[in-house]
Amino acid sequence: MxxxxxxxxxxxxxxxxxxxxxxxxxxxxxxxxxxxxxxxxxxxxxxxxxxxxxxxxxxxxxxxxxxxxxxxxLPAIDHPDDPRFCMLSGTGLTHKASADNRQKMHDAATAGQATDSMKIYQWGVEGGKPDAGQIGVQPEWFYKGNGSMLRAPNEALLVPNYGNDGGEEPELAAIYINDRDGTPYRVGFATANEFSDHVMEKKNYLYLAPSKIRTCAIGPELVLTEAVEDIQGRVAVERAGQTLWEKDIRTGEANMAHSLQNLEYHHFKYPNHRLPFDVHVHFLGADAFSFGEGIRLQDGDLMQVQWEGMGRALKNRLRMDTTKETLLTVRVL
Missing domain, CATH: 3.10.330 (Vcp-like ATPase; Chain A, domain 2)
Structure with a gap:
């Protein structure tokens, strides 16, 4: 459904x-x-x-x-009363292609040696799918903001005036809701564009955290299914009505270094992720993105992500905030 x-x-x-x-x-x-x-x-x-x-x-x-x-x-899920009670987060380095792209970003600084990113990916390959009842290795985890950063299909994704760049990341997002006791329930899955600032991240991998705090989109459909084993799809970028770049993509547990159960344990093991009635949108990693192939998006470019069996394509345009960045002053009480 x-x-x-x-x-x-x-x-x-x-x-x-x-x-x-x-x-x-x-x-x-x-x-x-x-x-x-x-x-x-x-x-x-x-x-x-x-x-x-x-x-x-x-x-x-x-x-x-x-x-x-x-x-x-609207987005496939939101918190209708207060976006602050919706957490946007994700797990990186779950797919080999994403680890390779991250490795390439930082090769100059590592003289071709395995980066910390590649090491974490390899840990996942070796211990990210534990036997039933066992706890696997901890994945990389990142925070993207609260529900105020979540956008619907056809809404623009913004490169802020303090940002360096913006690029699509085609993913699946797992959707969760906590009950009144804080027990998390998985509702389903949605097509997602996690959207990040890869230029900022490339400067230094310690800039990964601020590069992720950007608008993102999910939808149009929430798929009520228990399993996402092996899913094929397509990501594309259009400029002025013409296809600028496109690529086949794959996701699902068969293509990931971690099992879904392991990712869920390591997300919800934190008590502050199990607050009653909160919504969680958790991005499950990327298989490909245009920045990894030397593409720099421009204002007005159309990003499209579609997965087989997951409904219609998610489409969002990129918008650049061209205003001058100005200093924000904090007042003192």
Missing amino acids: RIVQLINAQHQRCVAVVEEPHLVLIRNASSVYQLAQSAIEQQVPLQKLIEGNLTDEQFSYDEVYEGQSDWQL
């Missing part, structure tokens, strides 16, 4: 099931968050709860997707 969140000009929200070429409205559902919390409270599978509340009301998915409807797509 695949679902989307929608909003109209009157700020009314709804959730719908994807039944191509239509979107079928779910009764009394203003957000995925609300639906998921209801399923947790009632102790019923989310898909069963949705199936019991489907209406006869339909929208044209094409019109919504192309921006020709009164209804617009």
Whole structure:
């Protein structure tokens, strides 16, 4: 099952099931968050709860997707009450290609020796998929901000005036919601563009943390599935209506150095990641990105990510903030 969140000009929200070429409205559902919390409270599978509340009301998915409807797509998940209760984070170095690209970024400083990044990737290869009941090696982890940085399909991703660059990172995001006791539940998966500042990161790998605090996007669809074993897809960048760069991509546990269970343990082992009613959007790593092949994106470039079986493509344009960076002064009380 695949679902989307929608909003109209009157700020009314709804959730719908994807039944191509239509979107079928779910009764009394203003957000995925609300639906998921209801399923947790009632102790019923989310898909069963949705199936019991489907209406006869339909929208044209094409019109919504192309921006020709009164209804617009929202991110596949958000915290509808307060974006501060939605954490955006991720795990890097889960795919060999991402480790190779990171190695290339820092080869000049390491004289061809294995970087710390490549070493962490190799640790994952050797110990990231432990036997059942065992704890595997800890992966790399990064923070991207709270829900205020999350963007919907068709919304722009911003290179801020203090940034050095911006580039797409095609990924899957795993979506989680904590219950009233802080127990995390995985809701599903969404197509994602993690979007980072690779020029800043290339200056020094210790700049990885600030290079990640950028807008990002997920959607349009939240896929309610338990497994993502081996998924193929395509990433592309268009400039002025022409394809500038494109590449086949793969993800899923079969293509990653860590099992999903291991990544989840090492994320939710921290008590502050298990606060009641929080939402977590966790990016699972990248297989390819244009910066790794020497592409520098420009204002107006269109980034597209699509995975087979994960719904329609996620599309976002890059926007550059060309205003002058000015000093922000902190006041003293």
